[in-house]
Amino acid sequence: MPREITYREALREGLDEELAHDENVVIIGEEVAEYNGAYKVTEGLWKKWGDKRIIDAPISEAGFIGMGIGASMLGVRPVMELMFYSFAYVAFDQMMNNAATCRYMSGGLTNCPIVVRGPANGGTNVGATHSHTPENIFANMPGLKVVSPSDPYDVKGLIKSAIRDNDPVYFMESTVLYGMSGEVPSNDELDDGELIIPLGKAKVKKEGTDITLIAHGRAVVTSLLAAEILAEKYDINAEVLDLRSIRPLDENAIMESVRKTHRAIYIEENKPFCGVGAQISSMIMEQAFDDLDAPVLRITSADAPAFYSPPIEKLQLPTAEEIVERALTIC
Amino acid sequence: MAAKTKSKATAEYSDAPINQSLTDEDKIEMLRKMVRIRRFEQTSLKHYQGDKIGGFLHLYIGQESVAVGSISLLGDNDHVITAYRDHGHALSVGMNMNECMAELFGKATGCSKGKGGSMHYFAPDKNYWGGHGIVGGQTPLGAGLAFALKYKGLKGCCLCYLGDGAINQGAFHEALNLAALWDLPVIYIIENNGYSMGTSQARSSAHPEEGLAARAKGYNMAWNKIEGVSLYEIRAGVSEAVERAHNESKPTIIEIMTYRHKGHSVADANAEKYRTKEEIQRYIEEHDPINFWKKTLLEEGVITEDDYKKINREAGDEANAAAEFAEKSPFPDESEIFDDIYWEVDNNTEAGRTGRHFFHK
Ligand SMILES: Cc1ncc(C[n+]2csc(CCOP(=O)(O)OP(=O)(O)O)c2C)c(N)n1
Ligand SMILES: [Mg+2]
Numbered sequence: 001m002p003r004e005i006t007y008r009e010a011l012r013e014g015l016d017e018e019l020a021h022d023e024n025v026v027i028i029g030e031e032v033a034e035y036n037g038a039y040k041v042t043e044g045l046w047k048k049w050g051d052k053r054i055i056d057a058p059i060s061e062a063g064f065i066g067m068g069i070g071a072s073m074l075g076v077r078p079v080m081e082l083m084f085y086s087f088a089y090v091a092f093d094q095m096m097n098n099a100a101t102c103r104y105m106s107g108g109l110t111n112c113p114i115v116v117r118g119p120a121n122g123g124t125n126v127g128a129t130h131s132h133t134p135e136n137i138f139a140n141m142p143g144l145k146v147v148s149p150s151d152p153y154d155v156k157g158l159i160k161s162a163i164r165d166n167d168p169v170y171f172m173e174s175t176v177l178y179g180m181s182g183e184v185p186s187n188d189e190l191d192d193g194e195l196i197i198p199l200g201k202a203k204v205k206k207e208g209t210d211i212t213l214i215a216h217g218r219a220v221v222t223s224l225l226a227a228e229i230l231a232e233k234y235d236i237n238a239e240v241l242d243l244r245s246i247r248p249l250d251e252n253a254i255m256e257s258v259r260k261t262h263r264a265i266y267i268e269e270n271k272p273f274c275g276v277g278a279q280i281s282s283m284i285m286e287q288a289f290d291d292l293d294a295p296v297l298r299i300t301s302a303d304a305p306a307f308y309s310p311p312i313e314k315l316q317l318p319t320a321e322e323i324v325e326r327a328l329t330i331c
Numbered sequence: 332m333a334a335k336t337k338s339k340a341t342a343e344y345s346d347a348p349i350n351q352s353l354t355d356e357d358k359i360e361m362l363r364k365m366v367r368i369r370r371f372e373q374t375s376l377k378h379y380q381g382d383k384i385g386g387f388l389h390l391y392i393g394q395e396s397v398a399v400g401s402i403s404l405l406g407d408n409d410h411v412i413t414a415y416r417d418h419g420h421a422l423s424v425g426m427n428m429n430e431c432m433a434e435l436f437g438k439a440t441g442c443s444k445g446k447g448g449s450m451h452y453f454a455p456d457k458n459y460w461g462g463h464g465i466v467g468g469q470t471p472l473g474a475g476l477a478f479a480l481k482y483k484g485l486k487g488c489c490l491c492y493l494g495d496g497a498i499n500q501g502a503f504h505e506a507l508n509l510a511a512l513w514d515l516p517v518i519y520i521i522e523n524n525g526y527s528m529g530t531s532q533a534r535s536s537a538h539p540e541e542g543l544a545a546r547a548k549g550y551n552m553a554w555n556k557i558e559g560v561s562l563y564e565i566r567a568g569v570s571e572a573v574e575r576a577h578n579e580s581k582p583t584i585i586e587i588m589t590y591r592h593k594g595h596s597v598a599d600a601n602a603e604k605y606r607t608k609e610e611i612q613r614y615i616e617e618h619d620p621i622n623f624w625k626k627t628l629l630e631e632g633v634i635t636e637d638d639y640k641k642i643n644r645e646a647g648d649e650a651n652a653a654a655e656f657a658e659k660s661p662f663p664d665e666s667e668i669f670d671d672i673y674w675e676v677d678n679n680t681e682a683g684r685t686g687r688h689f690f691h692k
Contacts, residue, residue: 125385308448309437
């Protein structure tokens with residue numbers, strides 16, 4: 001029986017292993033230590049690693065993330081938790097200006113090996129201020145890396161790579177995925193003795209021949225559902241490609257799939273304007289135009305702030321039904 | 332941190348002119364307001380647990396005196412802005428239970444048409460500017476409301492509420508400097524309930540020995556620290572700041588010691604882990620602002636036990652009726668999703684009709 005654990009547990013395991021792997025790894029954030037994490041990702045880590053490695057911070061995101069960036073220049077490897085990625089906006093200058101450009105402006109003399117992680121998703125009725133999806137905004141900035149894992153296996157392998165990476169990595173999770181279970185081999189089942197997934201490698205989550213559904217984060221789960229419906233009801237064999245890492249981006253995997261299926265839709269819970277799908281569809285158009293049998297479509301969240309009212313917010317997010325409906329227009 | 336309820340201190344504050352001018356009706360009205368907030372909160376808790384309400388629910392139970400006492404001092408040109416624990420302030424400024432409860436239920440009849448939810452109540456017609464979900468985010472806005480009053484030559488002030496954890500946001504410090512530098516009539520009220528989520532105040536804030544508000548010294552700003560259990564003390568302390576704002580256009584920071592009986596939000600599973608059951612019990616028994624005020628009014632002969640029961644019953648009925656109203660109200664229409672984003676589009680002006688504003692599909 002392969003081992004099944006939750007996304008939350010897999011993430012915690014990755015953090016725990018990196019704390020063991022490198023004594024410079026330190027976790028800082030609001031309620032990460034004594035409270036065991038607002039979403040229980042860091043549960044038990046403070047007890048195990050103590051005050052020096054797991055640190056509760058006051059509600060000062062600009063201060064503690066900026067501090068982490070500074071510490072990273074001197075060899076500390078901070079893993080900062082944002083209770084919600086929406087709160088990154090309070091620390092925007094530190095995350096955009098300092099983390100992203102110090103290396104460039106110093107002519108390569110510095111680097112910032114920091115990870116800023118936390119949930120970046122809507123769909124939980126917490127209103128517009130708490131439902132931002134800033135992956136496209138941060139991915140827009142050269143110098144930054146953006147990762148958005150969609151299942152327990154990936155979140156473990158990717159957090160370990162993110163922590164070992166020598167550049168700033170913004171790691172965006174989802175509160176909706178924390179409870180999701182999936183297969184994650186234990187280390188003794190692995191040839192290398194540990195699970196490491198390099199940044200910049202997409203993964204085919206389901207093979208197909210007729211259309212490629214490209215997605216990141218929770219939209220991958222929605223896309224897999226849509227692929228099932230397309231197969232069962234319409235005899236359409238969709239391929240689902242999970243980017244996993246948005247920047248660096250696995251361009252080859254995208255083009256390879258599109259050259260095979262000749263059709264693509266990008267699905268994301270991000271907003272449409274300059275969303276991740278805008279970048280991807282433009283690249284497909286430039287590089288695989290002759291392989292396309294239909295325009296590349298994009299499915300995003302509604303172009304509006306998150307609506308609190310639970311039944312209405314549901315309508316703002318991409319659904320499997322919407323993906324199916326739009327896929328049928330080009331298949 | 333404990334709010335001491337000395338009767339001597341109470342006598343002293345009840346003698347303050349601002350409290351001497353209170354009629355029996357005024358005093359009863361403040362009691363009614365506090366009880367209405369509590370019944371509203373208890374009723375919303377019940378419906379949150381019954382899955383009628385989504386997202387977060389941050390209850391104000393235990394802190395009612397802060398909003399009721401301070402807002403009782405305000406006039407037509409005085410404004411209010413607060414954080415996400417905002418139901419008490421909303422009812423204090425005169426928003427009604429129906430619109431507040433319907434907002435929690437996500438209904439079209441809610442104060443924000445179901446768009447904002449628990450953390451984002453608004454009522455500009457009652458000088459109430461939200462309801463803000465980002466910790467500390469409202470503090471520069473509070474300075475801005477004060478700036479606007481001063482700019483327009485109006486004699487007024489802005490009460491800007493924040494938590495003991497929120498004082499560590501950078502935006503708050505920038506706002507303090509602006510308020511002091513430009514003499515803005517803003518009053519920052521730190522509702523010190525001892526905790527920011529599971530973090531005690533001692534673990535979150537470095538501050539002068541005299542307390543959190545004393546950080547004002549660094550900005551050469553007036554400050555005060557008040558025990559929050561007594562409406563008399565709150566009114567006496569806050570009224571000084573209101574006068575300062577009205578007459579000198581100067582800011583103040585006030586720290587009001589209070590306590591939340593419930594968890595940080597209803598989802599706070601650790602509410603009895605980071606503080607002891609005994610501590611919570613002690614505050615409920617000895618420092619409940621409603622019991623304290625009720626006792627004061629009984630002692631003064633302003634109310635009888637029966638009067639209190641009636642107030643309590645009426646508030647409970649009102650809260651239940653509000654829940655029924657919320658339950659019966661319709662959900663917003665899907666078409667509402669794209670309303671209320673741009674003023675120009677909503678008002679179908681030329682600017683709103685020029686160029687594409689939305690990019691869905
Ligand atoms: C910028 C930002 N960081 C973190 C949060 C999450 N959060 C919401 S309330 C809260 C605690 C605030 O405590 P305090 O200011 O004391 O107010 P109280 O809840 O006690 O009323 C935290 C950490 C947030 N909403 N915004
Ligand atoms: Mg507090």
